[in-house]
Amino acid sequence: MSRLFRDVEGGVLFPQGSVVCIGAFDGLHLGHRALVRHAVARARELGVPAVALSFEPLPREFFSKEMPPPRLTLARAKYLGLRELGADGVGLLRFDGKLSAMKAEDFVRKLLVERLRAREVWIGPEFRFGNRRGGDLSLLQAMGGELGFGAGEIEPVQRGGERVSSTRIREALRGGGFTEAAHMLGRPYAIGGRVVRGRQLGRTLGFPTANLRFPKTPALSGIYATWVHGVAERPWPSVSSFGTRPTVNGVEPLLEAHLFDFDGDLYGRHIEVEFVAKLRDELKFPDLQSLTGQMQRDAADARRILHVIVPDQEARASMCGFPTEA
Template sequence: MNFPGFFHRRSHCPASSELAVSIGNFDGVHRGHQALLQSLQQAGLPTAVLTFEPLPREFFQADKAAPRLSSLREKVLALRHYGVDQVYCLPFNQTLAQVSAEDFISRILVQQLQCRFLVVGHDFRFGAGRRGDLHMLQHYGRQYGFTVMEQAAFSLDGHRVSSTGIRAALQAGHLDQASQWLGRPYTLCGKIVHGDHLGRELGFPTANIPLNRRPVPVQGIFAGRLHSERGSWIAAISIGLRPTVGGKQMVLEAHCLDADNPDLYGQRVQVELLHQLRHEEKYPDLDTLKAAIARDIHHTRRFFAEHPEDSPNPWTTSSH
């Protein structure tokens, strides 16, 4: 690849292969995206997704951009899980923002990706000033020899599935709806780091994942699961600022139930959120906080007792 800053993740086919390609943010890789990927795989060619980092909305509206559903790593994991052979990522910067739609087609789709089949969403726009659209792609597809397919919007129960709708469901605590639209539980991935060991002092040791560099669309206390290469456990999970102890940065803390004190420091793990127990609260002292954590663990056990069908197996492949 010779376009400035163009790189790829996770290749399963020769770099010279002609490809079936889709382009987009793929934030969350939800069921609408999954339907698009199924159409992509029908071409009988190695498949590739072209995405961007940061997302275009983050570049143009950095202060107003909504929280992402998935980090780049989580997106790549999900795309791999749903059968994509190659994931290409273009750094979205001023140079890329000024590339004309025509140059985007000729230089990126044709010369670099060797696209022979292209699937895009029904509202896809691209290129400087968002001039590129389906009709332009079809016109140049005839010239350069690639086929273009438009994927219709995907709906469930009369509602269009979208990243925006999933984000709203998560922010409202409606994890069931978010899971239905995602086609899997909402999952956060990260590396376990050493914390201040307050949980251990209170009798509830936690696996800590810092979130200070990544806004997330959820906050509160949850019943869920933690998956690592060393095992999987049900867990009581906290996502927030920890106001009782004067926390200033967002952190995810997972207390694994019935775990034999696993050493997970430095491990990349996957944390699934299945049910919101309550909102984060500030308590007057540590004894009150400790009592609240004990209740959260009790409610987590009750949730899993009432939902025995929940499997301990992670939906993704290994994050390594």
């Protein structure tokens, strides 16, 4: 189990020393993964823990509260992803007024040296930190020479002749380029979370949904053909709406997945919704009847894209894991 911490200041966390990597890690794309894996490999060679440092909220969210930029990954998914990559410690540092005003030199001394006992620090291309983005590789190397740690920058990961970045992935998702996004992420784009109770309007319309909250600005919105992971041995075909539900006056972004031919209680279950294809943008309909008609067309489109036929009663019962009637 990786050790999670939130504060720059405090007691020593890794007295034996550590190898540290720092980044926003939004999406944990191939570039992020290369950085973390490099730090983990160096830590194993040195016989010390590997520590991944990030921020929550992200700095650009803190400085743009009125119009926060889109997020690919929520904090929990980021933590789990960093842990799966081998990080022994994960710092999701509280980015607030105090941290934003901290000089890069103080960040190095208080956190990297005093708290983490860093022996090496690794960053990605063009990474900056500290007040007014005053910290960079040159500063780390200069202070490392004085304080006893090494610092380095990994080579950028390229796809399609350009550096892999969260910005490129957001642009691909916005345009429905899920294959392109998957190539940069190293996996299909998916959003995970615990299923919560909604207004149950979908159930009354004949389209019950598994709902996931997304308390950040999402990188995409609309209606999608999707696969749901975590409800059966294999991914479950579905059609999903992701957005603010303008027809029913929604506000907070909500991901609503309607699982085809599924009969079961998913409340409280942790699932992942994998995006396959965009069907259309989110629209406001004049009434629920119009909305229902469009939902039926969306479901038919998603079934066709996912190659899912409407099963008969016996096949449906078998898919859901329930015995058919004798």
